[in-house]
Amino acid sequence: MxxxxxxxxxxxxxxxxxxxxxxxxxxxxxxxxxxxxxxxxxxxxxxxxxxxxxxxxxxxxxxxxxxxxxxxxxxxxxxxxxxxxxxxxxxxxxxxxxxxxxxxxxxxxxxxxxxxxxxxxxxxxxxxxxxxxxxxxxxxxxxxxxxxxxxxxxxxxxxxxxxxxxxxxxxxxxxxxxxxxxxxxxxxxxxxxxxxxxxxxxxxxxxxxxxxxxxxxxxxxxxDLRIRAREIGDAEMLAREERKRRDWQFENALRRHNFVGFAGAVLKGVTESKLREGDGAYAKWIEEATARTSHRIDTKKKGGGGDDVEMEG
The missing domain is CATH 3.40.532.10 (Peptidase C12, ubiquitin carboxyl-terminal hydrolase)
Structure with missing residues (x-):
């Protein structure tokens, strides 16, 4: 890993x-x-x-x-x-x-x-x-x-x-x-x-x-940039660095969790809900989602955008 x-x-x-x-x-x-x-x-x-x-x-x-x-x-x-x-x-x-x-x-x-x-x-x-x-x-x-x-x-x-x-x-x-x-x-x-x-x-x-x-x-x-902020008395910099640490702490907490099970349960629940509606609701839902995806791809191509570039970090 x-x-x-x-x-x-x-x-x-x-x-x-x-x-x-x-x-x-x-x-x-x-x-x-x-x-x-x-x-x-x-x-x-x-x-x-x-x-x-x-x-x-x-x-x-x-x-x-x-x-x-x-x-x-x-x-x-x-x-x-x-x-x-x-x-x-x-x-x-x-x-x-x-x-x-x-x-x-x-x-x-x-x-x-x-x-x-x-x-x-x-x-x-x-x-x-x-x-x-x-x-x-x-x-x-x-x-x-x-x-x-x-x-x-x-x-x-x-x-x-x-x-x-x-x-x-x-x-x-x-x-x-x-x-x-x-x-x-x-x-x-x-x-x-x-x-x-x-x-x-x-x-x-x-x-x-x-x-x-x-x-x-x-x-x-x-x-640690917070030390410099305190040394020069820059309250704005200190607040920014403290906020950055809180953001890092939250993001790192998310990194430690595997949300695949949660996402699968949500998808299963939504799918079962659509199937219970009857009258072709599930098929219509899939058709609409496919159409929206195709529209986004076409819009991206027309705008000159290519495939997303993988960036580390």
Missing amino acids: SVESDAGVFTYLLDNLGVKDVQFEELLTLEPESLASLYPVYGVIFLFKYPTDTPYTSTDKPLDGDFDRDAAEHLFFAAQTIQNACGTQALLSVLMNKEGEIDIGEKLREFKEFTMVLPPEFRGEALSNSELIRDVHNSFAKSSPFVDETQRSGGEPEDAFHFVAYAPVDGKLYELDGLQPAPISHGACAPEDFPARVMEVLQRRIARYDLSEIRFNLMAMVR
Whole structure:
């Protein structure tokens, strides 16, 4: 099960991991100024379509930057060994490397101390065996009550998406991707230069895709914006951020519930009601619904709209 790419989901992942005074904020532009305005910024998480037409991993040289094979000795980097957990792992890749700047909580500090003496592949195994991390991930993981038809033989394969983390650590900009054999260095990078430097890297990455591919998502790990609002005395900003937290809490509560049974019961009740009416009421209801659907499709085509584009986040 994968975690939904949503700032509210990732913020509450942080909260449930015991992290204090940190949140995620979604970015709608690759302009460095938009990221710099959120200072302090600890790192970003980037979601993209996993390429299937070209090799993704390499043991020699990545498509951009250079492997820093010694970096894992002093920064937290774990090989991805858990399927569909790349979102949580990307979050931890930023978080664990910002201890000192961020209060990561006692349990994560203990986990980091235990795993830093291990090689990256065993750190990945330790992630899968951590009860705290597993339970928090599963509490926000997307699941579906339906059979995945795309996995049946003869069907179109479902698009796969992947999360990677970028963070300034020890004076360098690192790309932390558990599917790669080592951290990827993108050169020298002071914390104040991070917004401009990481946007350059992301722009090059996106440029490798076809122009029609727009399914990307970018989130920044930043200090809780409510703290800034209180520090500068901005009551309007504070009210906006408090309202955002309430909205996130409500949306996350909905995500944890499966409404398929409820929807099925409603549909069954409506259908039985139409059948009891007699005089062809059920057939007329179906005919009217089909006509309305056809009308919406025709209107959409005339208006120049195509099929809806799937967006993550």
